[in-house]
Amino acid sequence: MLRKFCGKTSLDLASHKPEILALVERFTSFSQAANPASPVVVAAANHSGDSNSSTRFRSVSVDSEPRMEPQVFGAGKPEPHPVFPNNFHERTTSRSGLMFNSQASLDLSPRIDQTIENLLRTHISTPVRPLVTNSSLHLLWPQPQRIIELEGPPFVPKKELLISVVKGATPVHRILDVWDVCGPSLHRLGYITKIGDVQPACGRWTEIQVECTVNEDLFPTSDSYRIHISTEKVRITASNLVGLHYACCTFIQLLRLCKTDSSSESLSPMLVQDYPAFKHRAVLLDISPRGRIPSLVNSTGRQANLSTFEMVTIDRYCLDRFVTLVPVLDVESHVTYDDLTDMWLILQEVLASFPTLRHVHVGPKLCSLLGQSRVEDGENVPHHVPLQELWQILGLPPEVTLMLCSNSLHTQEAAPPLDIPPNILLVEYGFQADYDFQEWTRDFHNQGTMTLLCPGTASWNSLAGCPEASVCNIYRAVQAVGEQGSLGLVVAHWSGSYHLTPHPFSWPGFIVGAGLAWNTSTHWDYLHNSLSDLLDTHIFLDYAGTIGRVIMELGYAETFVLRSSRGQEPGDLSDLPAQDGSTLYRLLTDPDNVSLENLSVDMFGVS
Template sequence: MNNLDEVSSRMLQEVCDNIKTAIEQGRTDIIKSVLEACEVDDIDSSLRKENVLNNPLLEDGTFLYMATKMNQGDVVRMLLSCGADPGVQNARGLNAIDVATSEQMRLIYVEELLRATANSEVGRVCQLIAAGISINSWDSEDSRNTPLHWAACYGNKDIVTCLIDRGADVNAMNSCGATALHDAVLRGDRDIVEELMQSGANPLIQSLKGKFGGKTPLDLAAQKPELLVLVRTFTSFSPSVNGHQDIGVSSHQLQHGITVTTGGGSGGGGRVRSVSVESFSNGVRGDMLNHRDGSTVSVHGHGFQSERKPSTRSLNTILFSSQASSLDLSPRIDQAIENLVRTHISTPVRPLVINNSLHLLWPQPQRMVELEGPPFVPQKELRISIIQSPVLIHRILDVWDICQPALLTLGFDVKIGDIQPSCGKWTESQVECIVSEDLFPSKDSYQIHINSTRVRIAAGSLPSLHYSLCTFIQLLRLSGGEPGSSVLVPVLIQDHPTIRHRAVLLDISPRGRVPSPDFLFQMVSLWSSLKVSHLHLYTQLLPSSEWQLPFTRSEMVTIDRYCQDRFIDLVPVLDVESHVSYEDLTDMWPTFQEILASFPNLRYVHIGPKLCSLLVRPEEGDEGDGVSSDGSGQCVGLQELWHHLALPPDITVMLCGNGIQQHGTLALPSNILLVQYGFQADYDFLEWTRDFHQQGAMTCLCPGTASWNSLAGCPEASICNIYRAVQAVGELESLGVIVAHWSGSYHLTPHPFGWPGFVVGSGLSWNPDTHWDYLHNSLSDLLNSHIFLDSENVVGRVIIELGYAETYALRSCRGQDQGDLSDLPAQDGSTLYKLLTDPDNVNLENLSLDIFGRVTKHIKRCQNNLFRAKLRCLFGEMVIQELQLAADLMLTACRIGRTLIGVGTNPNSNMGLAVINLGVCNLPPTFRTDIANKLLAHIEQYKGTWLQRHLPAGLQSSLLVLTSALHRFVPDEPQVT
């Protein structure tokens, strides 16, 4: 055996010497002959061609490395054609491409990449790209065709997907200005056209010269009906800057590859840009709104005119431009609507406005009338004239003072011009203000009248004055946002809230994701600008005499004052940890009293689900109906609640209605209000609450943001859930809506993903007549305009699209139809969430590499778009960091899922499951090390982002799940023998 090894070694040395000499002399014929001799069947494995080509047998490395370093171009071509891998590294970590210093040598490697691309050799292309060849290289300076151009001309769909997944620029233009989509449409391959369009290829890029000169891919598709339908399907129009949307584009204009002129505000100059499907828009959108009589309106001032056909008004016949996002991850909104129709929910008409600055007001005012005449141009110094009324002048000025920081941010300085007598008089002040409930049918109403000379603001009360100023500030921001460029169109706005209790519930349990006081103040300011009326602070308590709120007593007073100044009432939500028993309550009553005392303006006391289940309980000797044995029908636990908390009679107690239902009929006191919790997209509030109303009880409905137990939330579920709750409030005449935002298990979901629910809840509870398709199509614009102040209109769409990606993965894992709303959000956590926190117990049966590939591509596109964001809100940089981290965690979860599928694929799938989860322990050690390093980086970044805006108390319990995952992926150490 030793003799055989020695012979093989001598033969290998001889082969190496021969090839080395041939390389030095540029003799490709000799090299080819030697390699052919290594292809015989009975040769030793060490002498086989693959081993000779792709092992660093020389001191410097491989033969390809040597030939490249010596600039032997013909030899390099020959070795590449024989399958030499340029990515093999030498002892110093260098490969052949690292020493390809000349332009001639670089082009040889690019030629090999183009050859493999044209032949659809996916493995070879991946190998070459991994070695370091740029995926966007040109074939020559004259033509500048990239590998994607070649793939569109000659390759198949798999090679196109391969290039795109590895970063190929889908809109790269060659020297003639043509893109890969031009070549694909000309070729007529539907699959390749669809793949390019799904990945963001722009069908409206016009070639400059050559065979496509003056034409766009859409023009080329006009001669191919099947492709024309496909290209139109994926063509969408992105929102322009400053929160304005593009006007709807006619099919005639689509066929001719128009550009759209968008205004940067009514006073600013327009800018021309090509309409691109790189935006996140879901279909053709616009501000063309129909009159009630079915006629259309033409919109001017944006460079062209457009018309759209009237749409049907009933919910079951509304046609949405609900094309999925570029990877078909967006929900099927039409199916969601059908689901709503089955609950007999009707949909109102749209507001009759056509001006962009009015279109994005939120909440939508009850009535807006656009007036004739020139616009109003506000000056830098806004002089206010206040008309005397029964309300004290100083109270009115206090409301203006609260809104002053927002006006200063826009560049406007508020000055008091004069005080007018109650009869009023002529004044030179630009803004006129009066507060009197005698002017309105309800004191919560307000009116804003704008003409060319002044703004008249009238309100029925101080809260409604605050609401009117919130609308006024939005008008200024949406119309340009700074003195000199803001131009307010003449309009009459008459407004009031439809629902009285418009609330947010925030989980501030000490070991949860609790915002710091400064961050909480910012959130309160945003909720106030959206006209939220109540903030419920939820906390879970332990049997302890220590102070258990995350904020100190003095901080609670400050928070309450801050909320009161913005007309938001604080409501304590008392609850207990899951392991607390009824016997523990005896020692907890003083703790409850201490917490209630920290809420200076107490009007409501909200009892959480667990504590409510302890208070509403069957007594010994009863038949399990939860009432006292004396037949009074009064719940004994509630009597104890009043007794031990010493609640005054004017306090309204809110009880969780979900737990009370199981005990049958209860005779509740008149100042008890039942809160019905329901967080699933298809939760039927009407069904579960109707019995309470038939018994004479009053209710308040509690949907949720659906952004917990996940990495990026579930905006689709939140929108449907809140919409159902609001409609049920209207039918049942309930008190209101409380949009709940829980920390969830391990508190991994950052707060930005809760804002779609907050925005939807605040808008619909103010004006339930808001149109469903307006809400769906405008939600990202509302987030950008009012929450994140993103002038590039990116962040709002990224938040929604990341949520759609996570929901898509969840439905795919379940084998669930993409329009199915059942069990959303997942109560036990989303698929990506579980792949990160408990990967061994994820069912992989319905998942595939393709699904994870599409989700990964979508997430990366979202990440790339975040670099364009320009946030002007407080903590803007931190928002971007949180979103980037969430996307990174999602990508890591996708990598874990892909690898688990690869390891667990069953070759005999007809005999059982196609994919079996073999667990993390069976993954390759190199992969586990890579993921462990990734998680280590995530953990450090997670700590940093948490501590910037949240209290540190909940960080350790949140990190526990990530550190556990880290330890799970660290490869086992080898046993020492």
């Protein structure tokens, strides 16, 4: 039904009210006084294929100022176009050269082409984000999403850091608990933190050097934080307590890096804006007893490396730092499906050691038992054991989320499709440098199932690891998470057959995974050139810069021997790391089956 003012513009409505019309003509860019342009003449579009540039439509350019001048499009005699009130003329624009009538759109946005042109010009003239020139900031890890260096004298922290908390929805005591957890790290740097005062929500000026605010409404994503360092004070703002903990960790890193970089112990003014890229960022540690020295123990006692008290202590330590401790359950290779019922009490004992149980990870062997096709008595059609039975078999409450190894669930042509429950996360294991995570998880994503990707440290079944394979493997996993929308990354470290690899050689994979899962835009060149320095700065605390380089070079040397024994090119990533162990590893564990044809005596430094 047509209304009284249907089809009329704002100028039409204002034409009978001189006061309003004067305001419109004064403050708009299309009034007659501001734009005394001639009428625009538009002809029908020419589809004859004429390539004459004079008959083509001139698209809007961000390099030229908007001009109102007569234009003729097409060939033949132009037809006059209707003229709108108050000397407003429709301007038909198209980047493809095709004509169209957009009177309705132009009635609502009279000069939308000029508006877009101005926006584009403003965007192009915006300066590129400046590079970080402070060398001490280059070793922040993970790299923050955004760092802006500011002008002004540096901030000099006092040895007694007083904390001023701005009151909000989060209880003050919970905020102070986060600072108490970070207290020992600050104390090792020579700083003591104390509560200074509590500000009202509106805030007020105070001479206290550190100001802390927790407000989720100030951030677009959860677990975010912002650190603003000026000459007078440090303002830390977080979306929640988790973000506050991350902010404190970054603040501690800044204090430690400035202390090692110079003797002034001052922080340059800056703005740090940060948040995690992935929801789940984890490591998987194999604590199986294969690496223990055999000794006489009570066979009827608890068959685990850690006691229940130790597990509860570790869980509390993780809880204070907003880390979730997840049990990984698996069985030996000789266990069958019928044995699972007898193992129920053992599984319950293990799960009881995790007081804050939210997730349970089921390993590859147990998943293969539950996912394999079986033939029941009296039936000829094989079928899978329903995955819904896992909650009953493990005695889990319904609020627990299961994490299953998806490698054993890969669809086979002869097997019926699996019915995957909605409260299950599939963890795709892939530990080769060239493993294609997207190919193996595509079917699961098409079924609407969420996945976690699990690369590895590539340090098991070797003497010094293979850092090149670990970095490539983790990088491919990070790219796959971004492409497919997986929930996150889990970096695994297995004990291996004989557990001969010292734990320090697994740290390159851990530190790469931690950094890339937080900030996926970290450059490959930076990571490749700075990995040894990151190890020295954050893991080994070796300010001489020696241990990290030794760890990396030993890994490169072992990889070189492995490639040489195979006759591979230096850049060949196939079967890296070796599934049956590196060459040096096999020389110790299985020397009779190692091929030495491509190896020389000089390679081992024997004279």
